[in-house]
Amino acid sequence: MSRSIKELSLHYDPINESNTFTSGDFVEGRVVLEVTKEVKVDSFFVKLTGDANVRWTEGSGDDQETTYSDHERYFKLKQYFIQKSSKKGKSEKNTTLVDGETYGPVIRPGSHVFPFRFQLPQQNTPPSFEGNHGWVKYVLMVKLSRPWKPTSTTYTELTFVLKNDGTNDHLLQPQAATQDKTMKLFGSGKMSMTATTEKTGYMQGETIRVFVDIDNSSSRDVKLKYSLKQEQTFIARGRTNRGFKHIVKETRDRIPSGEKSKFIVDMTLPRDLTVTIENCRIIKVQYQLKISLDVSFASDPAVTFPVVILSAAQQCPPWQGPPAGFQPYLPPQPSLVPYPGELPPPPSGLYPNLYDPAVLPHPGAAVGVYPNPHAIQSGFHPAPSAPVYDPNQSTKEFSPNVSY
Structure with a gap:
């Protein structure tokens, strides 16, 4: 400087x-x-x-x-x-x-x-x-x-x-899906999984809760897996650049063959998690919640849900x-200054009193009392x-x- x-x-x-x-x-x-x-x-x-x-x-x-x-x-x-x-x-x-x-x-x-x-x-x-x-x-x-x-x-x-303008009511709606799988190779029988979320939109720092109902009527043991994945997409000149990042990725205890189990899965979101961006032409930030059953030597049955992350500041109290x-x-x-040439220059080291003393606040006057800006001595113009x-x-x- x-x-x-x-x-x-x-x-x-x-x-x-x-x-x-x-x-x-x-x-x-x-x-x-x-x-x-x-x-x-x-x-x-x-x-x-x-x-x-x-x-x-x-x-x-x-x-x-x-x-x-x-x-x-x-x-x-x-x-x-x-x-x-x-x-x-x-x-x-x-x-x-x-x-x-x-x-x-x-x-x-x-x-x-x-x-x-x-x-x-x-x-x-x-x-x-x-x-x-x-x-x-x-x-x-x-x-x-x-x-x-x-x-x-x-x-x-x-x-x-x-802006939280009340138009995001759809984010409060629950989501549910069911996935079945019939074993053909390396096993027999059928397994079924139903997953339900409380809603679609979550604030930073909030906990995502998922209810999972599993019926393992197959001959194989399985494990419950769940993850929350972030995808960032950048767009320019018809090209896209995508990157993925797992925010949460966990595997739970096994569900033995012939058993039924119910799970409550809680995933606490970081307070500084990047919010969802869907209203930008060149940048997208999106999230996917995945619930699956880990089956060795076979494809895993899975359900996926979109998740919208909102800023915690959007629900701050007044x-x-x-x-x-x-x-x-x-x-x-x-301060008000005369246009050049309208008055002779003031004595060296002194500035003229541009306001009528009658309207100036006296020493010790209440804070916030200011002189009337229109009360100007004759010959001066408001050129601050x-x-x-x-x-x-x-x-x-x-x-x-x-x-x-």
Whole structure:
């Protein structure tokens, strides 16, 4: 970072205990900028983007190696703090410009806070995801551009979950299936297995319970096996790249020939298990539950069920407020600066009092009382400069540690 820029940081306000967002939520926060000397700015903005990306390579060697990639953008929201006059009012491709306070192009020495506010679009976008060959990310980024200087940026990620809007009632329906097998080689008789699940959809950390009824009327001993398998699929340029991973894989005690047995199978899901993704064009994450009978030297009778994994945050109770001791930032109080040439320069080291003292809060006035922004001395116009940030007004802030 440039010597003249001491701090450029980005902070957003959590809206629930799980620190997650979903479609329609508001994302509010602030950018803190501290400069050691006066700097001139070409543009200064914060943006919120939602994207999916896949990329993998097949083959080996320069002539045999082929890279497959694809990208999907869901939205790009941008709020300018400072924008070049020549670009004001112009539309930006695939970008939704968000209204907000704009400031003059010169930032004076000191700490300044710039508030922002976005609303996530009401659309069916996939949840946050990081996989072997792709990802879905929702990123807040701030960018500061100055004449003849390197651009300064910083960013953080938001965790996005699917909205629990009551349309997933089908995930509460139980599933059941029966599989029979008649022994012909290396045995005789018949075996039958019926498996029933309580529902189809499960939260991270929840326990999948399966009821299994086995009738082993064959001449062979068998064993009960069950597994939960995750499949990740990445799609690009008509090609697919699939990977499998067993979340659970177990074998239970044997069921002797001629016996009947009933089992209750419990599988506790990891709390950080990747959620199901079915609403992304280039990335799929799906789960399959398999119940089978292990028969030596013969094919195993099996039943399979689809399983949908949901974020535990989707059923969080209403948030009761921020953690104890958390003090949010107070709303910024921008100073008002006259347009150049309208008034003579102030004496060295002094700044004019731009507000009528009668409407200024007296020392010790209640926190949250701010002067009337319309009570301006004659000859001045509301062209705000960067708002000054008082660190004493905040005792704690949220700044998630994110690697990107």
